[in-house]
Amino acid sequence: MKADIIISHAFVLSMEGPGVGMIEDGAVAIKGNKIAAVGTTREVMAKFSADECINAKNKLVMPGLIDAHIHTGLAIVRGVAQDMMNWMQEGLWPFTKFVSPADSLAGSMVNIIEGIKAGTTTFCDYDANMNDIVTNYARIGARARVAELINEIPDNIGDIPVGELYPFYSSIGERKLHNNIRLLNMWHEAENGRITCMFGPHGPDMMRLELLLEIKALAEKYDTKLHMHVAQGDREIMQMEKRYGKRSIPFLEEIGYLSNRLLAVHLTEATKEETALVAKHGASMINCAGSIGIIDGIVPPLLEFLEANGTAALGSDQAPGNNCNNMFNEMKFVSILNKVKTRNPATFTATKALRLATIESARAIGLEHEIGSLAAGKKADLLIMNLEVPSMAPIITSPIRNIVPNLVYSANGSEIESVMIDGKFIMANRNITTVDEKQAIKEMQKSAESISEKAKVELQHSKSPLLAMMRNGDL
Incomplete structure (x- = not known):
């Protein structure tokens, strides 16, 4: 049979089955x-030929990573x-109030390039x-599962004192909901389904009950999922x-709202009982270990969610909170932080972290039939x-294989040569x-x-501790 590309003689991590699906001297045929x-190189080469054959000896072939929650803009x-308290109000708001849609677009492109690399x-x-x-x-050729951020709060929300209820404006909610509907009508299954x-x-704290219910009904009508921050901080709990x-x-x-349509992001402030309740109803949890660790100094209840048989995924969140949008960073963070939280080095294995960035993430976002593992079809x-x-050196395959631990605890992404x-x-x-990477960075x-x-x-009128650090020469 004829394929377009055969990648052979590689270590192949298929992520099929309950583990990592390692095939030594493996091959992947693409049409x-x-x-x-x-399969093995012998099996694949016996059945397929291709015009382009890539010898990947001493290389690893694995599924692309999935960032299940990111704000690229x-x-x-x-x-x-x-490195500050009140991260959003005292840190972000003085800048984001001046960010235009064109600015967001420019930042987004570089963020996507960062992730792909x-x-x-x-x-x-x-x-x-x-x-x-x-x-x-569409321009760069990445796979995306996108949603418009819908709320009813004004752009100057950061000026409202902590503790006061947010004002809601139905006109804002209607406009943002309309944008989300337009997104679905124009882009769902676009670019060959990418x-x-x-x-x-x-x-739940950022809009009226009526709008929440309208969005839920629309998700059912369009048969798609709901991507939402849930119990993401003490500010949200106070508002609720x-x-x-x-x-x-x-x-x-x-x-x-608690159903298999819901991608519940963070659960930072969820109790053990609340965490189990989300899992019981079939909603997925998206854990952003790096972001929540840096912003809040908290380890979200991911272990409790998994122990309740929940389906979970990893996300990098946003660059001003996490600084980098790199899923190798997230795999390492989620494993180390949960080991520290439980004081048990066996708590969170490299395999578990890797699955949460690949096949389990695909399940969580509803695309396991298409991505997350390497399998025919x-x-x-x-x-x-x-x-x-x-x-990644040395490569050891016996008596213990060291590739997966090194992938999670040592790799940083720069080891990746090619992305398909x-x-x-x-x-x-x-x-x-x-796309032109250098030009994107210039813009x-x-x-x-x-x-x-x-x-x-x-910033001159803010209480930003970073401004004081700048004046003291600490930044």
Whole structure:
């Protein structure tokens, strides 16, 4: 049989079965945008021929990584709000109030490039101006599962004192909901199916009950998922208790939001009982270990969620909170932080972390039939990774195989040579093939300088500890 590409003589991590599905001296055959076969090199070469054959000896071939929760439009203000309390109000707001849709678009493109170069092939992007941002995915050729950020709060929400109830404006909610519907109508299953859409309610504390229920009904009508922050912080819980007399998760159960449609992001403030309740109803949990660790100093209840038989995934969140959008970082963080939390080095294995960034993540976002593992019939989204580099050396296969632990605890993504998405090499030999990376960075820099100039006056009146650190020469 004829294939387009055969990658042979590699270590293949298929992620099929309960473990990692390692095949030594393995091969993958690709035809069109799908995987035609996965097996040993001898098996695949006996059945297939191809015009392009890649000898991947001492390289690793594995599924592309899935970032199940990211706000790429916020990358434009990376690094302006670290190491401080009141991260959002005192750190982000003085900058984000000056971010235009064009600025978000420029930051988003660089953020997507960053993710691809670190092995991310699928992005669950959740942001404002998504009808613009989605065009970046079309241009670069990445797989995306996108949602518009829907809320009813004004842009100057950061000026409202902590503890006061948010004001809601129905006109804002209607506009953002309309944008999400337009996104679905224009982009769902676009670009040969690479781009799919969800609904994106910002959080249960950020809109009226009536709008929450309308969004839920629309998700059922369009048969898609709900991407939403849930119990993401003490500010949310305070808003919910003041407005409804209930914490977020019991409230969401009461209105029928806890179902397999829901991607519940963070669960930072969820109790053990609330965490189990989310899992019981079939909702997925998206854990952003790096972001929540840096912003809040908290380890979310992922272990409790998994112990309750929940389906979970990893996300990188946003650059001004996490600084980097790199799923190798997330795999390492989630394992180490949970080991520390439980004081048990065996608590969270490298295999568990790797599955949460691949096949389990695909299940959580509803795309396990297409991505997350290497198997015949699935989309050809894969990475080719050089193992003959300091961070992955030496290669040991007996009596203990060391590739997976080194992948999770040592690799940083720079080891990836090539990235294939939908059967096409989007990155080859560390070079992005579809857009001009240097030009994208220049455009982002220009936008960032304009935003920073406008934010100077705002920061003079803020309580930002980073400004004090700057004056003391500590930054």
